[in-house]
Amino acid sequence: MRMPVVKIDHSRCVDSRECGKCLGICPVLTTYPEGPPFKEGVGWRISPTFVSLCTGCGECARLCPESAISVDE
């Protein structure tokens, strides 16, 4: 069975701390500081982490106000 591929366009979602909607609906997605943590001014990037849990439902892509998420089944 082919696993869905979730991609994040970081030019559309620069810092997840300003939104975080996708994080609230799905445990597949996590967020990490871009570059060394505890440094001022670094963005927090959404990452599809627990990809084996992804059902390909597409809710994250539908919910994202920046159209930053794509789900390819």
Ligand code: SF4
């Ligand atoms: S497609 Fe569904 S299961 Fe997969 S990351 Fe998005 S919301 Fe989560």
Ligand code: SF4
């Ligand atoms: S919903 Fe979209 S804009 Fe909001 S944190 Fe997730 S990827 Fe970024």
